[in-house]
Amino acid sequence: MNNKYELIYEGKAKKVFSHEDSDKVIIEFKDDATAFNALKKAKFEGKGKLNCLISARIFEILISNNIPTHFIELKNENIMIAKKIKVIPLEIVLRNTAYGSLCKQTTIKPGTILAKPLIDIYLKNDELNDPILTKERIELMNIISSKDLDLIIDLTLKINIILKSFFKNIQLQLVDFKLEFGYDFKNKILLGDEISPDNCRLWDLNQKNDTIVSLDKDRFRNDLGGLIEAYSEINRRINEFI
DSSP states (O other), rough: OOTHHHOEEOOOEEEEEEESTEEEEEEEEEEEEEEEETEEEEEEEEEEHHHHHHHHHHHHHHTTOOOBBEEEEEEEETTTEEEEEEEEEEEEEEEEOOOOOHHHHSSTTTTTEEEEEEEEEEETTTTTTEEOHHHHHHHHHSSSSSSHHHHHHHHHHHHHHHHHHHHHHHEEEEEEEEEEEOOOOOOOOOSOOOTTTEEEEEEEEEEESOOOBBSSTTTTTTTTOHHHHHHHHHHHHHHHOO
């Protein structure tokens, strides 16, 4: 990245730089993979590019369905231009199928299709290990107004309908996903971060039996191998469909 741009923030998977326009930022996707709150780390060549390309296409689909997002355009294969937002320190997780932490914390069996989508909200705080929050705790901590929280939940449910349908069209089951939101300079809530196999659980529907084939970060979490191949397959299906 050119030195004239100031590094504003570096996360586990992305770097955010300043832009000539103060209402915009430049987001560079890294090849790093992390799991279990960065206790497990690795680098995969080409991962940043794939996540950037996949995110851009999905943001475009969401924007065409009237979902407000921070995405503006791709600069190149691993850099996007986005609206500058003040990130709300909440991670919104929507689950369509029981898997992962939900099954560890409840008696629900993995693979159970939920009667309706479940939304879990977590505090975005590595030091506290991203604890799950209630609406009352969010109110108590004064993170966001109840009106804005309701808006975020409503947007998340709408996004789920759009993404579930889209992924089904390319033979993928959307098991669950994580979203982050923020305020733009007009104080409008926008969907931020990324939508990629890093923060979505996606199972291949092309399997003839009930075998679960993950095409997402679980390939890294669970030492299944083939992470780049899985991400490349998702990118290929998206491009073929669009």
